[in-house]
Amino acid sequence: MVHGELLQLIVEAADEGHRLDRYIAGKVPDLSRTYARHLIEDARVLLNNRQVRPASPVRVGDVVTVQLPEPQPVGLVAEALPLQIVYEDDDVVVIDKPAGIVVHPAPGHNRGTLVNALIARYPEMAISGDLRPGIVHRLDRDTSGLLVAARNDRALHSLQAQQQARRMLKIYLVVVEGRMNESGGVIDAPIARHPTDRVRMAVMAGGRPARTHWRVLEELGEYALIEARLETGRTHQIRVHFASRNRPVLADPLYGPKRPRATFGLTRQFLHAHRLGFALPSSGAWVEFTSPLPDDLAAALARLRQRANSAIRRT
Template sequence: MTQDMAFTVTAAERLDKLVADTEKTISRSQAKAAIEAGQITVDGQTVKPKFKANVGAQVAISLPDPEPIDLEPENIPLDIVYEDNDVIVVNKPQGMVVHPAPGHPNHTLVNALLYHSPLSEINGELRPGIVHRIDKDTSGLLMVAKNDQAHQSLSAQLQAKTNLREYVAIVHGNFKEETGIIKAPLGRSPKDRKKQAVVADGRPAVTHFRVLERYGDYSLIACRLETGRTHQIRVHMAYINHPVAGDPLYGPKKTLKGDGQYLHAKTLGFKQPTTGEELAFSTPVPANFAAVVKRLRQQAGLPIDQEI
């Protein structure tokens, strides 16, 4: 089966951007791949993604239906920080996707968790147990619900903003202030569907930050989330001109080398869903993060062995 679409060009523009702007369900990267695969044509001819179609040209799109995702338990090692009958607190490594989605059908955190334990079913087949998420290239702590009652309790705590979620990040630039609060609504970027952005009609988003160390061109900060929007810290820090180092989406090209943004979900706190006990957990930054901090400390003449 295929998904067939067509439209008439009304403004000259390179084809991959034109398709993404016209067909809102297709991202620019997806359009580029489809053009290269011959699945998008102009007046019946295959072209390159940068091809500029003339006004009045006919664009035809014929995409194969996405393959169904079968969620299977996988024996993948987990770094479990805490577990009881209701909750698992897991330290997710950088580079691991939280749950299956198109482009990432398996080898996710959820696949690993299902091998380890039954999970709540509130979020459906592809996101069992997942109460909140962190990005693929962000490391750190997640709370996962093992049953529906626990899931409802943890979700309610998130909504009421009573739990603790604190990150550490290396960001570009130096700060005049020691602490700050960023209040800026977030929504999908009108210019790039893969991005979030500060937009007037976005959802309320609040990030608290404090400076931990200064390295001249970079700073080490802690960020506490009051809300939990997609890419919130990454967008908010870029918004105040201190993008997260290594961020391929919101940061500058000239940045610290690595496999993604230097952002780690270090501290997580919540009430145990059954007993109401206050629980709090913290985990060290990964080795690559710690190595970069050590190097930046050396360059700045700071003690290198302090705990992050």
């Protein structure tokens, strides 16, 4: 989501009949349905050049124009929200983030985020004027898994230096649509914002360098379970890289096919931050943490395996 920009969206068949507020929230990354409703009510959203209600249904071919407001100062609010803490010491905290949670506040979405919960538990993290206190790397709203946050400036600088030097280990589990032609490799392709669809990223010449190392863990018929290791950490990197190879992440609403063959019960992309490693700022000792697949992804994987096994038995 880029504040201050004018977005133009064309409704496709997969979104036929959706409420306007739901449609916008699904198309603009990290924009909540509540904030989408406020934009509509503030006449910042037009449907076919007309002001309508948040509940208005969209139809194929409709043109939705969204004027995102310029960012305004937002104060941090401490909220005692549940956190799944994997590790903590005086310098860092490792969180296992569930899907559906935004990492840090933004204009129009300053409550209910991971940062709101962190500053309630660790008040020392609430640095004045910083909306992302202690955040070293982020996960998309609908991506689950591990991330680390710093509890003080010294730890923050240490973790940032590790990330910039590409010494931090970040491994994801992902299911892609389609068979992979090789057992592993590297996708080395620069990423920038899409030239016409400003809510998306794309592989583009002149973009920021981006490298994703990958290997196939399991063939699942017309799908594959893949381990992806990030060398760089660009926005939507894994999703963009595999989509550029015509192997989109399963059930990805932004980069996947408009008419997916099947979603196997998923309501979000099959992408999970499975393993995280870094050197502790205090001692330099290397630590690694793992997060098992959450229930929704584990259930989808079981369905994929069942389907793949059934296809084998029929041959």
